[in-house]
Structure formats: structure tokens, C-alpha cells
Amino acid sequence: MFDHARDLPDDLERLQTLRIWHALCLDRIDRKIAYLQERQAAEERGRARRPPTPDWILELNRTTGHPLAVHVGDCGMTGHRTQPVSHDSARRLLTTDQVPACPFCRPDTELHIVDLADRPAGLQARTPAGPSLARAARLEQPCHSGGYPASEVTGVCHPEQEP
Template sequence: MDDSGSRLALLRFLERVQERDLARTRRWIADEERRQAEHQRGIEARPPKPEWLIERGLNRNNLVAVHRGDCWDPGKRAVGATRAQAIEALRQQVRACSKCRPDTELGFLDP
């Protein structure tokens, strides 16, 4: 009995399966490279963090605290502010964050 023909057919079948597996793996690699490139573009497109933050209360007109931009405890309602806005808020008796001490960095002394 000569099974060399069926053996060759099995090897050809194995080759096709492995080629499909390799093509699928290459697609996965391309997809992952695309995801990583998109992630990197997203990081690069982020606006810079503000130097100062002003935390607002539930009433948006009510200012609660002034923070440095890198403060770890600004609260969810903090918005970016310029240096002049932060100083003006401190002048209006808005409290300075006790953790990041923006008043010290701003050189603000109570009048």
C-alpha cells in the first residue's frame, strides 16, 4: 500500500493551516501596532496641564480653593487658571489648598 500521496496531501493541508495562522498572527501584530500608534498620538495631542487650578463649589459662582496644577487633591470641579486668576482668587479670600500651598509659590502674602 502506497500512502505517499495521502501523506503529501496531509503536509499540504498542514502548510495551508500554518499559513492562515501566520497571516492571522501578522494581522494581530498590525492591529496592536496601530493601537499603540493611536495611543501615542493621543498622548502627544493632550493639552498641557494648567499651572494653576481654581476649584468651584456646587454653585459655579462659588470659588472653593486655589491649587497648583500638579496638586493631587484638587477635587472634581477644578478648572485651569492663569497665574493672574489664581492671585486674584487669593486676594478675594478664596482659600489656598493646604496640601500644595499655591499661595507660597505665588508669593502671595495676605494684605
């Protein structure tokens, strides 16, 4: 810190004061280092104890506990109430139980479920037998304003896009 003897005071009292001041600074620095090392060790212990991220997550309704959506394990769009599910359970929930797939992480695509990947997210709602026959017939009929079929998602008429 001091390169030359002339940087230090000449009297003993001031030299002792400087030594005490530097000892206090070193003590403060040592306490801060010990605190940070303990905090880092606690974080590492927490990481080691944390269970691994599940491959698939089922998001549940907060009040009823009914399934809301299936997510990929690392999806950031899950709600507060979730539970891990197995690969087979995720496939069953998406196909048989018709639980919606998260539109952000697309677990149906990850699970190679083709028929769900092609459906719009709004049509993946939980229904016993899928869309009603009357709704399906209504969507296939031409619209009253120009003969265009109605959109499956909005029900609004639009021209068919040509390839």
C-alpha cells in the first residue's frame, strides 16, 4: 500500500492508529468473505437437494384441482399449482382425457402427437366427444356472405387461401 517510508507518518501514535484502522478494515473484509462463502454453500446445498425438473407437468385449477393444461417440464408458463406426470400419463391426458396442450411449449409436438398439433389451441378444450356434430356441420357449410367456409376458430367467414 505504501511504497516509501516517507508516505508513513513519523510518530508512533499515528502509525498505531493506522495499524488499528487497517486491522478493522481487514476484519470487516474477512467477515464479508465468510458471509458470502456461507451463502454460496447454502445455495449449492439447496441446488443439490432440489428434485430434478420433471419431463412433463400437469397444471391444475387452483380451486377445483381439475387439469388445465399439460406442459413440457421446463415451461415457464405453468401456473402455481402443478404436478409432475410421466411420459405415458402426459400422452393419455392429451389424447384420451383431452386436456389442452400449452400453446407455448407445445408438449403435443414434443410427444409426437400429430392430430393435436394440427388443431388450434382453442379447440383443444376439454369436451367428452370433441366438437358437436352440429358445430362441425355448420363449419363445413359455406358462409352466407360470399360462399366462403367459416373459420374453425372464430366462426368468421374468410376466403380460402390458394396455394
